[in-house]
Amino acid sequence: MMASCDPAAATGSLSEEFAAPAHVEEVRSAMAAFAEQHAALGRMVVLITSGGTKVPLESRTVRFLDNFSSGRRGASSAEYFLAHGYAVIFLHRHRSLYPYTRLYTGINLLDCLTLDTVQVGTKIVTVDQTKLPNITEVLNRFQAVKSAGLLLPVEFSTLSEYLHLLKAAAQALSSIGSKAMFYLAAAVSDFYIPASEMPEHKIQSSNGPLQISMKMVPKILKPLVKDWAPKAFVISFKLETDPSILLERARFALNTYKHQAVVANVLDTRHGYVVIVTKDSQEELVLADEEAQKDVEIEEKIVKNLSHAHTQFINQKC
Template identity: 90%
Template sequence: MSFVNAGVDAMASSLSEEFAVPAHVEEVRRVMAAFAEQHGAAGRMVVLITSGGTKVPLESRTVRFLDNFSSGRRGASSAEYFLAQGYAVIFLHRQRSLYPYTRLYTGVNLLDCLTLHPVHEGSGLVAVDQTKLPNITDVLKRYQAVKSGGLLLPVEFSTLSEYLHLLKAAAQALSSLGSKAMFYLAAAVSDFYIPPSEMPEHKIQSSNGPLQISMKMVPKILKPLVKDWAPKAFVISFKLETDPSILLERARCALDIYKHQVVVANVLDTRHGYVVIVTKDSQKELVLTEEEVQRDVEIEEKIVKNLSHAHTQFVNQKG
């Protein structure tokens, strides 16, 4: 056995030992596999999108946890654009993070948009104030078309442990699609965790004084995903930095280590209007112009168009 294979096998073993397996993971894997088989047979490509942040518990009976700022905006918006490109989408998202289509109205109090129908008030009919839900007719039509076609499969996670096991299950479920499967790993996954053996069972008491935490590095699941679980798939990871000067170096380092196809590199302060698509042989800047910003164009539309084209080329090369 090579050192690389040994490392991958050790990571897979660590995943089961260090992170509790969700009771429903096998059922979800079967549902995802059926979804992939159905759409693969219909000639569609399938993308697994991960979205939102991961919660890291500090206690076994969790009261406190570590989180990050991710709302799931990039994953939710990208799902819509992939659906518009003809993909079927498995949407592996953090519970209560932004969701495709409804994400457009997250700042709206739904009850403020509804009134009893003024003509048929006694009938229970409800009227919608469309001025408070802009473009709702078009959005609803698009959502209903996606739903009736069975093109979107949502899968929820909450904790880091759930995310890791469900991603592995998704990779196994999509492996039969070969190069027609895409992994768009937009979730903001924690780099650190507390092993169950080192985690207090009950709520940490503030009366004990200042809190000191020792955390371990989360195993890099990208390596076994690319090498073992879905080795023929088209895999995209994301690299977010706060220092622009190291962005491309870190993106190329990730490609060299994990041997996947694409890194979408972005800087925290400009992530909504500028990204760099980095591959082994190229890099391409995607930028929103002022005119596009005025028209409410989203950078995810450009990202998805670029990657959809690259995926088609990848499939054609694999034959």
């Protein structure tokens, strides 16, 4: 597989490089109304991106390139931001983990339900709460969030959908200025195949070994920070497999894109250790063994740190 470093591909217009989803304007309007409503009530609004992006190899897609992301970090972070008083727009990959329900991943729901007859012709469904730990507490939290209208979910599947919806979100939140936070936790592909170079039909294995030439995905962080939402508080994530280059790459991202923070983490230790890097500081967040045994999550510490930094950022703008 070869990747082209064509500069035009890296800086080209989204509308030229990627087909926009048909519902993008409808979603933009919904996000803008959501943001303005909650900002008027004094709330901060965070746009969380979550999950991986799918890159098709054929126009009539049978095969695609994907990554390991399940959306765990984004889904758990959404819960903690809600607990800190934020309203949340949750831009997530279709079928990735979702706030609150993520706690029951891997549990067969039907194994937790029984059907009981209370009288002839009438049956009720009973939940076995021993098989759904803390379900009452979790359901209470979810229903409180839902009744207050604090969570706006927006789905994407492909890389193209993600890029257009992120741009729409940035434009939608620009009207609330520094009250907007972008928490870009999605695992976004760095490479793609332009539609003009993609085969229409399924690639045939009978044609022999497959060679793929891919282009670099446009770096959408730069226009987001500079043009689309210039007053917002923006956090990106940097995942590496080599710890020796982690901080160097995080610093490089900050210097290149001029945003406020990078959450830097290494693949093997990402659930228990991150470094939050800003222009003037770096802070290590570590999950102790005792905390992990009590089901404390590193995302709780990340969100606490960043929500505090966001408040300071807003106060400096006043």
